[in-house]
C-alpha cells in the first residue's frame with residue numbers, strides 16, 4: 001500500500017475478509033449492497049450500491065475494487081467505474097481474474113437445470129480492459145500477476161465435455177441463484193469418465209500444441225492507478 005494513503009474505500013467489501021485486515025492499519029470504509037455480508041465487517045460501513053456511493057468527490061485516498069468488477073451486471077458496471085473515479089483522490093487499486101474462461105466454472109443445477117458461474121462471475125476482464133476502462137482519468141502505475149495459469153481448452157470441446165460427459169463444475173459451495181439448490185455428490189460413471197478423458201486428450205494432443213500450452217498466462221492481476 002502506498003505510504004501516503006490514510007483512508008481507503010473498499011467497494012464491494014462483502015463480509016470484510018480483506019477490509020477487516022486493512023482496518024488494523026488504515027481508516028477504512030467498507031461498502032456493500034448486502035446487509036447480510038456487511039454485518040461481518042467491523043469498521044465504518046456503507047450499505048449502498050457500488051453504482052451510487054454517498055461520498056464526496058475525491059474524498060478518499062485509495063479506492064479498492066477487489067474481485068468486484070467481474071460480478072457486476074452491465075447496468076451497474078459503468079456506474080461503479082464512474083463512482084470509483086469520482087471518489088478516488090490519489091489511487092485506484094483493482095484486483096480481478098485475468099482473462100478468465102468463464103466456461104470452466106459453470107455449474108448446472110441438479111434441481112432446476114440453471115447454468116451459472118460458481119462464483120457468479122458475469123464477465124471476463126484483462127489488464128488491457130482495465131487500462132481502457134480507467135485510462136482516461138487514471139494512469140496505470142504498476143501491475144502484478146500471480147496464480148496458476150488457466151488450462152488451455154478449446155471452448156467447443158469443453159462444451160462437449162459439459163453436455164456429453166457431465167463436465168460441469170461441482171464446487172461444493174456453489175448455490176443455484178434461481179432455486180438455491182446445491183450440487184450433490186457426483187456418482188462415478190466409468191462411461192462418462194472415459195468420454196471426458198478422450199476429450200481431454202483430443203484437446204491436448206490434437207488441437208493445442210503442447211508447447212503452446214506451456215505459455216504461462218497467470219490467473220489474477222492487481223493494478224495500481226494514479227490520477228492523470
Ligand SMILES: [Zn+2]
Nearest residue numbers: 109112176179
Ligand atoms: Zn436451481
